[in-house]
Amino acid sequence: MTSQKASARAHTNIALIKYWGKKDQQLILPMNGSLSLTLDHFYTDTTVEFNSAFTEDTFYLNQKKLDAIKVSPFLDLVRQLNPQAGYAHVISKNHVPNAAGLASSASAFAALALAASTAAGLKLSRRDLSRLARRGSGSATRSIYGGFVEWLPGTSDQDSYAVPIDEKVDWDIEMLAIIIDRKQKKVSSREGMQRVVATSPFYPAWVKSTNTDLIAAVKAVKQHNLKLLGQLAESNALRMHALNLSARPPFSYFEPQSLVAMNIIEKLRSQGVCCYYTLDAGPNVKVICSTAESRQIISALSAAFAPEQIIEAFPGPGAKLIEC
Numbered sequence: 001m002t003s004q005k006a007s008a009r010a011h012t013n014i015a016l017i018k019y020w021g022k023k024d025q026q027l028i029l030p031m032n033g034s035l036s037l038t039l040d041h042f043y044t045d046t047t048v049e050f051n052s053a054f055t056e057d058t059f060y061l062n063q064k065k066l067d068a069i070k071v072s073p074f075l076d077l078v079r080q081l082n083p084q085a086g087y088a089h090v091i092s093k094n095h096v097p098n099a100a101g102l103a104s105s106a107s108a109f110a111a112l113a114l115a116a117s118t119a120a121g122l123k124l125s126r127r128d129l130s131r132l133a134r135r136g137s138g139s140a141t142r143s144i145y146g147g148f149v150e151w152l153p154g155t156s157d158q159d160s161y162a163v164p165i166d167e168k169v170d171w172d173i174e175m176l177a178i179i180i181d182r183k184q185k186k187v188s189s190r191e192g193m194q195r196v197v198a199t200s201p202f203y204p205a206w207v208k209s210t211n212t213d214l215i216a217a218v219k220a221v222k223q224h225n226l227k228l229l230g231q232l233a234e235s236n237a238l239r240m241h242a243l244n245l246s247a248r249p250p251f252s253y254f255e256p257q258s259l260v261a262m263n264i265i266e267k268l269r270s271q272g273v274c275c276y277y278t279l280d281a282g283p284n285v286k287v288i289c290s291t292a293e294s295r296q297i298i299s300a301l302s303a304a305f306a307p308e309q310i311i312e313a314f315p316g317p318g319a320k321l322i323e324c
């Protein structure tokens with residue numbers, strides 16, 4: 001009997017310029033490039049053990065046995081790289097405060113890519129890890145790296161991967177996550193983006209304008225220009241959500257409380273505070289701001305949200321192996 005085991009930690013990331021549509025469903029190739037910030041506060045720890053004595057893949061998340069329906073096809077990709085690797089046991093723990101309803105597929109598949117490839121005896125480069133993580137969930141391709149990360153869309157499995165833009169962020173930027181709903185999404189990101197690509201008449205304009213936004217946003221990161229980056233991120237997020245309203249049938253991730261948070265941020269901005277919001281495939285609002293002004297923003301948000309609904313997060317590191 002041969003057994004090999006490895007554990008890895010990966011942090012989640014929040015897109016400032018969004019990925020919202022695939023040109024290849026199976027390989028998960030995006031229609032456009034995207035830019036994200038990896039966060040320190042939310043992460044997944046995953047242990048993978050390949051053992052020739054195992055008779056099936058098993059998957060435990062937060063100590064609960066779940067169907068390995070998403071994990072098994074991903075492990076198959078690792079087994080293609082090392083056909084000697086047999087079935088695996090996968091144990092994951094999500095470190096997201098109280099199941100905060102924040103995207104966990106990014107940290108989940110980035111941690112799984114690193115733990116599974118290492119346990120299978122493969123020593124993948126970060127580029128190849130990013131390509132592998134992408135096959136689990138598009139946003140996971142970016143969680144291999146820390147700080148600001150760009151996903152180059154590419155045209156094939158070979159050239160669609162993430163690159164670090166500013167890995168050790170040494171300027172004043174953070175995010176406040178406002179937790180509005182902890183329930184499962186009504187429309188998954190996978191389904192939502194597919195519907196938009198298939199039915200929104202505005203989709204070609206989204207791709208064109210996002211490509212332009214991305215170039216400007218990468219420049220803003222390099223110049224440490226929080227205001228410009230925030231403006232681009234907020235406008236890009238609103239365009240993504242506008243696509244959802246323009247799909248058939250239409251859908252929206254906004255809840256009344258999302259609009260309350262957005263209004264507070266807009267009002268603070270009119271008073272001279274540098275803060276911008278973004279939303280992903282759910283109602284939670286993330287605020288891009290500086291630590292210098294975060295107390296003032298938290299205090300304004302406290303008028304509408306309980307302290308446990310507001311979580312402060314800072315730039316976080318890339319995926320790494322850990323002892324478990």
Ligand code: DP6
Pocket residue numbers: 014015017018019020028034103105136137138139140189190279280281
């Ligand atoms: C709105 O990566 O969850 O968060 O590739 O189908 O697994 P799949 O989708 P996923 O989509 C993330 C969408 C987003 C924007 C982003 O992270 O860029």
